[in-house]
Structure formats: C-alpha cells, structure tokens
Amino acid sequence: MTSGPxxxxxxxxxxxxxxxxxxxxxxxxxxxxxxxxxxRDEDAERQExxxxxxPPAYPTTPPPGPVPNEVAYSxxxxxxxxxxxxxxxxxxxxxxxxxxxxxxxxxxxxxxxGASAVRPYAWTRGRTKSGFDLAIETxxxxxxxxxxxxxxxxxxxxxxxxxxxxxxxxxxxxxLLSIPLGVARVLxxxxxxxxxVTVHQTASSTGNEPDLALMxxxxxxxxxx
Amino acid sequence: MDSVGxxxxxxxxxxxxxxxxxxxxxxxxxTPTTISAKIVVAGGFGVGKTTFVGSVSEIDPLTxxxxxxxxSAGHDDLSATxxxxxxxxxxxxxxxxxxxxxxxxxxxxxxxxxxxxxWDDLVRGAIGAVVLVDTRRLADCxxxxxxxxxxxxxxxxxxxxxxxQQPHRVEDVREAMSIDPSIPIVMxxxxxxxxxxxxxxxxVQHAMAARMAAGARR
Numbered sequence: 002m003t004s005g006p007x008x009x010x011x012x013x014x015x016x017x018x019x020x021x022x023x024x025x026x027x028x029x030x031x032x033x034x035x036x037x038x039x040x041r042d043e044d045a046e047r048q049e050x051x052x053x054x055x056p057p058a059y060p061t062t063p064p065p066g067p068v069p070n071e072v073a074y075s076x077x078x079x080x081x082x083x084x085x086x087x088x089x090x091x092x093x094x095x096x097x098x099x100x101x102x103x104x105x106x107x108x109x110x111x112x113x114x115g116a117s118a119v120r121p122y123a124w125t126r127g128r129t130k131s132g133f134d135l136a137i138e139t140x141x142x143x144x145x146x147x148x149x150x151x152x153x154x155x156x157x158x159x160x161x162x163x164x165x166x167x168x169x170x171x172x173x174x175x176x177l178l179s180i181p182l183g184v185a186r187v188l189x190x191x192x193x194x195x196x197x198v199t200v201h202q203t204a205s206s207t208g209n210e211p212d213l214a215l216m217x218x219x220x221x222x223x224x225x226x
Numbered sequence: 227m228d229s230v231g232x233x234x235x236x237x238x239x240x241x242x243x244x245x246x247x248x249x250x251x252x253x254x255x256x257t258p259t260t261i262s263a264k265i266v267v268a269g270g271f272g273v274g275k276t277t278f279v280g281s282v283s284e285i286d287p288l289t290x291x292x293x294x295x296x297x298s299a300g301h302d303d304l305s306a307t308x309x310x311x312x313x314x315x316x317x318x319x320x321x322x323x324x325x326x327x328x329x330x331x332x333x334x335x336x337x338x339x340x341x342x343x344x345w346d347d348l349v350r351g352a353i354g355a356v357v358l359v360d361t362r363r364l365a366d367c368x369x370x371x372x373x374x375x376x377x378x379x380x381x382x383x384x385x386x387x388x389x390x391q392q393p394h395r396v397e398d399v400r401e402a403m404s405i406d407p408s409i410p411i412v413m414x415x416x417x418x419x420x421x422x423x424x425x426x427x428x429x430v431q432h433a434m435a436a437r438m439a440a441g442a443r444r
Contacts (some may be wrong), residue, residue: 136264136347136351137262137331137348138262138331138333140260140261140262150418170262170331172288172331176289176290176319177289181290182290182291200262201259201260201262203262203264204262205350205351210437211351211353213434213437215261216430216433217434218264219430220430220431220434222325222330223324224325224427225425226322
C-alpha cells in the first residue's frame with residue numbers, strides 16, 4: 002500500500018470482489034418468495050462475512066454503486082450519497098422497504114421482451130382492462146378521422162394508426178409492435194373510444210358463436226383458395 | 227363532428243386498399259365491413275401446429291405474446307433464474323383472406339398446460355378447432371380434446387404425417403383414443419397447403435353439421 006504504481010490495482014480488488022459478492026447474493030437466492038425476510042438475514046451475514054472487505058472510509062457501508070439497496074437496509078443514516086442513502090436518512094428505518102424489491106429487479110439485464118425499451122404497461126399507464134370487448138381476431142382499421150389527426154396523435158397511438166391503415170387484427174397489432182396482447186387491447190380500446198380506429202365485426206359479434214351464413218362463406222372461401 | 231365526413235376529400239389520394247372496393251364515392255363516416263373469423267389449431271408440443279398454420283397463411287406466422295406473472299406462480303420453476311420475473315407465452319397465428327371483406331385467422335395454441343388461461347380467450351367465438359396428432363405420441367393431445375369437449379367447441383382430429391408416413395389406420399387411432407364416431411379424423415400433412423386446406427374444410431363442414439344438429443334439437 003506504500004508504492005505508488007501498485008496502489009491502483011490493489012485498491013480495485015476489494016471493490017471488484019464486492020461487486021461479485023453483490024451479484025451472487027442476488028442471483029443465487031433460491032426462491033422469489035420470502036425475499037423481505039431473507040434479505041435482512043443475508044445482510045447480517047454479509048456484514049460478518051470475511052469476503053466482504055469493508056472499504057476503508059466507511060466500515061459498515063458497502064460501496065454505493067453496484068448494490069445500492071443494501072445501503073438502505075444496513076445503516077440508512079450513514080449513507081454518504083446516492084438516492085438509497087437519502088431514502089434511508091430521510092424517512093428513517095424500514096419505511097421504504099416494501100418498494101425496494103421492485104427497485105432492485107430492473108438492474109440485471111432480465112428484460113428480454115421485444116423492441117420497445119419502455120416497459121409495455123407504461124404505455125397503458127398501468128391499466129390492464131380495455132373499455133371495448135376486443136377479441137384477439139377483431140379487426141381494427143384507422144378511421145378517416147384518425148388519418149386526419151395522425152400528426153396530432155400521441156406516439157403510441159400514432160404507430161398503431163400507421164399500422165392499421167389496412168384492417169388488422171388485435172393479435173397482429175400486438176405482434177407487429179412487439180407488445181403484449183393485453184397492452185394492445187388497452188391501446189386499441191382507447192383509440193376506438195377516441196374515434197381514431199374503427200372496430201370491425203367478428204364472426205361472433207352477434208352472439209357467442211359464429212352464425213351459419215358466415216360459416217358457409219368461410220367454407221366456400223376455403224374451397225376457392 | 228359532423229364536419230369530419232364532409233371535409234374528407236372526395237376521391238382524394240390517400241385511399242387504402244381496404245377502401246378501394248367498387249363503392250363509387252367514399253361514404254361519410256366509417257362503415258366497418260370486413261369480418262374476421264378464427265379457427266384454433268391445437269396439439270402437443272412439436273406436433274406441427276406452426277407448420278400447419280404457415281402452410282396456408284398468406285403472411286409468415288406471427289407470434290404474439292402475453293406476459294405472464296401471477297399466473298405462473300406455483301408452476302414455473304424459477305429457482306435457476308431468480309431474476310426472471312415474468313414468463314412469456316407465445317402464440318403463433320396466420321391469416322388467410324377468404325374474400326375482399328372476410329379474413330380467417332388461424333391461431334396455434336400455446337402448448338403447455340399452464341397456459342390454459344389463454345385458451346378461453348382463444349376459443350371464444352371460434353368456428354372450431356383442429357387437433358393435430360402425432361401418432362407416435364397420442365397422449366399429447368388428450369388434454370386439448372378434453373378442453374374442447376368441455377367447452378362444446380367443434381373439432382376434428384388431424385393425423386399429421388411425419389416423414390410422409392401414416393403408420394396407423396384411422397379406425398385404429400379412433401379406438402386407441404376412444405374418439406366418438408361423430409368426430410371426423412382426417413389424415414393430413416401439415417407442410418402441404420392443399421392438405422391443410424382440406425383439413426380446414428373438413429372442420430368447417432363438421433362445425434356446420436354440429437350447429438344444424440344443435441339447432442334441430444332446440
């Protein structure tokens with residue numbers, strides 16, 4: 002610790018070990034449930050564990066970067082900087098606890114879903130139900146009104162309106178925009194409510210089952226293929 | 227908003243294919259005329275559902291996803307991947323335009339049992355279902371057949387010929403699976419468009435017959 006050039010790598014080592022330690026604590030836990038209870042146990046173990054070398058300045062506080070949630074649980078009042086430290090000192094104790102498990106999940110790269118970087122349910126502001134009864138095969142198309150207002154529509158609605166220039170099913174909208182079916186339903190329900198898209202009939206619009214005349218048309222259509 | 231219709235340019239350039247039907251002038255206000263119908267394609271994992279859909283679909287089969295969270299509780303073993311909060315249910319489907327105003331969708335069911343919460347959605351309003359069967363793995367399709375019988379959805383059984391082989395006779399399979407004589411069992415080759423077409427025709431005919439029989443009983 003005395004020579005200058007050796008100093009830098011020597012100091013990096015505990016930090017790196019700490020990062021690895023933080024990962025294994027998170028990803029090595031066998032169950033999702035009981036996270037709340039276990040976390041505190043782990044935290045206690047962690048502070049006694051020999052592999053977690055305390056940084057020289059703050060003996061009980063792990064470095065703020067890679068494992069921010071640990072700070073809030075261990076000693077909130079000592080958190081030197083960062084939002085976790087602020088939450089701990091500002092609101093005291095475990096009041097922020099229930100939020101933490103959600104906050105720590107997005108950190109690992111566990112978001113394998115499609116194209117959108119935005120969480121899909123942000124598009125729907127958290128709603129999961131649509132005002133319209135939309136089956137997966139229900140066709141929607143952009144209405145003349147929607148086409149006129151295209152430039153004024155909000156982003157999500159605009160991409161749907163672009164797509165539905167020709168009639169497309171709810172399932173197609175979901176697949177082509179890489180959004181879950183439920184999100185597409187809510188979006189399309191909103192747009193139908195605004196009159197931006199037109200909802201077409203399905204075979205079962207009149208009742209719960211398709212009627213005979215329509216089945217006859219499907220049959221002759223298949224024969225013509 | 228009455229002005230919307232009249233202000234729309236008559237014969238203006240942005241006419242979509244859907245609106246270019248021989249109607250002389252664009253009508254004020256939307257008049258939805260395109261009707262969609264759907265048929266469900268079910269069967270065990272790897273039995274050829276997507277191939278079946280793709281052989282007749284005018285688009286490459288698309289995949290739609292429903293993100294599953296709570297529904298997976300107690301079913302998904304997440305111990306190996308504790309950071310994984312959600313499981314994605316994929317559902318393949320294809321589209322066949324049968325007429326200028328009639329589109330048929332074919333939906334392949336998500337195979338695993340735990341995705342059955344999606345099946346209700348799939349089955350609602352469907353004309354019927356094709357249950358694809360691999361004769362080497364008969365048991366894989368029992369759950370699908372039970373489901374459709376429970377919901378009263380008309381279905382036909384399609385024996386998919388793997389490597390072009392049909393090692394069993396239809397009647398043997400019917401007996402082995404104890405399928406009611408009223409349910410059609412057809413030989414098919416999921417890769418072949420004509421074969422898929424005939425299977426779908428058999429289903430629609432069966433569904434119509436079932437409907438008429440039900441109507442006569444009422």
